[in-house]
Amino acid sequence: MTTAVPAPVLRELARTEGGPRALDHLVHDQSTRRLLLLRALLDAVQDAPAARVGPGARQRMAEDWALLETAEQAGPRAGERVRALLLRPLTGPLIRHALAALTGPRTGQDAELTEALDHFSTLAATAAISAGVPFTARLTAYEGLLALPSLGALRTEGTAPRTVTAAFTGSALTLSPDGGGPVTVFPQPSYGAWSADAAWLPAYALPPLTPGADLVPLDDMSPYRQVPGPAHSSLSRAVTLDDHSRKRWYEAWSGTAALLALGGPHRTGEAVRLLRSVVPLQTPPGATTEGHPSGSCSGTRKEAFGVVLASVPPSPAGFAALLVHELQHAKLAALCELTPLHHASAEAVHFAPWRPDPRPFDGLLQGIYSHLALADWWQCYALAAEDGPARDHAWGEHARRREQVGAALPALVGSEDLTEQGRVLADGMVSAYLHLSRVEPPAGHLARARAYVDTARALWQQRRTRG
Structure with a gap:
């Protein structure tokens, strides 16, 4: 079941944004399915x-x-x-x-x-x-x-x-x-x-993101919350929360809405409209410091539109970034069900600087899209934050995401496998990427980000040569 997507909707989504009309278009199609x-x-x-x-x-x-x-x-x-x-x-x-x-x-x-x-x-x-x-x-x-x-x-x-x-x-x-x-x-x-x-x-739920919005269920008891198969092998297992672990979720959630809003009303809007439940995952090994979570893993499921699976984020900023990242995957997956964006094979051959393994074209597209949104949100956060560690961290995250997107975009834009609507999406992503240069990150962060991507590319080439 495919259908043409209205041009205004596609252009909004191409910028990793999406007002009520664009989001309603995706939600209506998923509900019908x-x-x-x-x-x-x-x-x-x-x-x-x-x-x-x-x-x-x-x-x-x-x-x-x-x-x-x-x-x-x-x-x-x-x-x-x-x-x-x-x-x-x-x-x-x-x-x-x-x-x-x-x-x-x-x-x-x-x-x-x-x-x-x-x-x-x-x-x-x-x-x-x-x-x-x-x-x-x-x-x-x-x-x-x-x-x-x-x-x-x-x-x-x-x-x-x-x-x-x-x-x-x-x-x-x-x-x-x-x-x-x-x-x-x-x-x-x-x-x-x-x-x-x-x-x-x-059953428990996180408070609404905005006044009048729905609660966000912490779905920790459903028999279908565990993701089967190797496609999500990087995710830890789903867990049932106790009072102590539930409290950590509430602490991380507190302040998330205000930080999301730094990226613009569309970031809050997409979270309110699309996020329907959170499945708690076990904190990955090595992602804790002094008993508190310092890192997390997360994912979405194509067959479970509106769910985000995640271990407890380390902070409200980490929660906001996680939502920005994962909701782009939800949006793009829903868009791909509406209309084909490419005709590329599933062969994993593409370099993606955020992954050590080769990626299929669809995975490359998904990764660029989510990292582009993250680069934008971290830039907005850095511009709004006061001088200090939080702002410094935000600039570092922005610079790394931006350089990763810049390294991967040529393979996407130059592909002959894009459909007409896929081409519109790719061109819009390029415009959004160029818009990020309106404010440059501090030189040190930019240099480190470029070195990070250069190292990832060198390791990628070494592995290909050995293979």
Whole structure:
């Protein structure tokens, strides 16, 4: 599903910016794709042969879908809440996993399909709760946890799948694990749920970035928060937060909005519009100083639009820079789904001064785009900061990102694999890069940045020669 992108939208995005119109264009397309996937899952279950999906599972899916429809039609506010739940980032991996288990080779995937459809049942139940629709359903906990998105999770004994009867009255939810006592939970109007029972783990969220904006969930309980496969091998594992580690997240978040705004209203705007949840990751080994985080790792997921996966950033400035970086990846990935930007192969052959390994053309494009935005934001930060270590650090980060982009841009701009819209994007990125030269960083920082890129290039050439 591809479509032409309006020229004003493409030009805004090319500058690594994006006002409400451009961001709405991306969000609307991603939302449409998610709803189409949902419908595809329903159709796939109903059309699957009996050998793959038995009558019980087929009937269960029909009941879950009917519950979703009832919840969405319970009123305008209820419909908004249900739609928001279905569009939560990690609902995407759930649906895709279920489709993959349903349509892939049967051998060894029956258990995966059962688990995926069980999680879908939990999603439907959560939607009914968010809409205030009473119901009774039998859900399944896995690995000792029944996670209800945006509400929290029930801890159960053991790691084997365990049936939990859920009964919602419209105001209170009673969860009764087979062989265990009932746990009463009280959903809150905006986010989360509380219970006096220690078996209930409430969901937490970071405060809104701006007044009136949405909370930013700390999604540390979803069964689909861990990224599979080698594509994200640089990321550490997803973790569940305790009170101490959660406090560090709040401390890093405090002040992030003000620092983001230094880059212009578009930086705050894209974070408010695009950031829908944060998945906490373990702090990478060696990234702590005296027990406190001094570095972090982060990433995004194409199939989970709106999520940022990250270990706790070392500071509000680190958090702001992380968001600038990762939200560019989210924007560009969404744009690439709207329209092809290039026809290059997936072969990893390109030099990228921010990575020691060769990159495919798409990875080069993504890296240039995110580093260009970082160079711009760090420059704005340096110009706004008072003299001192923070300003000095900002100039150093700006100079390094700018020189890295300058070293990689020629391969992008000179490529014959760019489509017409890809060419518009690349030309806009060049203009944004040239705009950075309106203010030069201190000479020492510029010299060090150039030496850094020269060293990276020399090592790259050595490796190619040896290979």
